[in-house]
Amino acid sequence: MNKIVLRATGLTRKFLEAPNELTVLNGVNLTINEGDSVAILGASGSGKSTLLHLLGGLDNPSGGEVQLMGESFSSMQERDRDRARNHSLGFVYQFHHLLQEFDATDNVAMPLMISRMDKSQARDIARTVLKKVGLGSRMLHMPSELSGGERQRVAIARALVIKPKCLLADEPTGNLDGAAASAVFDLMIELTTAESMSFIVVTHDESLAARCSRRFRLIQGQLAEVL
């Protein structure tokens, strides 16, 4: 029996922009098992980022629910929700959001230090993860001294350093050229597969989506599996 990491049931999200009510998601159901790699496709404005935010517990649905490891976000206190998110989910965005005044190692060590690990131990673990993303020779570089693809690798290392159950990525390669995008995408699949981690990625790129084990398309507020 597969272990369910994330489950969305009857998920709706409406935005109340007078005079119109905008229904972006309208009854989305999705089950993510341990080790799944899932691509979410859809036109601009179809609600992909909205869906990813809800799956990550960063936004509240208008209806339905999201369960992380069997527990509904809506039933958790704010503090427990933050803790569940920080322990179980890693996020990667289109723009890396690295801290400019810290080197690559500190950027990756940051989530560990935030959860109170001491700095030298956190930096040790950060170095191990930086080697895994192929940046063993860039560990002391500042973000401004790295290429776009390298920065995105640091962002991936930072997301993976806490060993999340699921990596959520919103257009993680949207800012990179073809070859760098391809390499960064493959790296995310390789690293998540190696750790039996689930991976949910929003992408416009059909050829990248084809590398995931499952694909879904958001159309008119509903999620359809692409078979």
Ligand SMILES: Nc1ncnc2c1ncn2[C@@H]1O[C@H](COP(=O)(O)OP(=O)(O)OP(=O)(O)O)[C@@H](O)[C@H]1O
């Ligand atoms: N906070 C908000 N308030 C009002 N409307 C919103 C809000 N957030 C998103 N929307 C609307 O919801 C729709 C879906 O937005 P979303 O960002 O999820 O699209 P997307 O599929 O990620 O698009 P893109 O591919 O361009 O990133 C859009 O029409 C957007 O205008």
Ligand SMILES: [Mg+2]
């Ligand atoms: Mg988006």
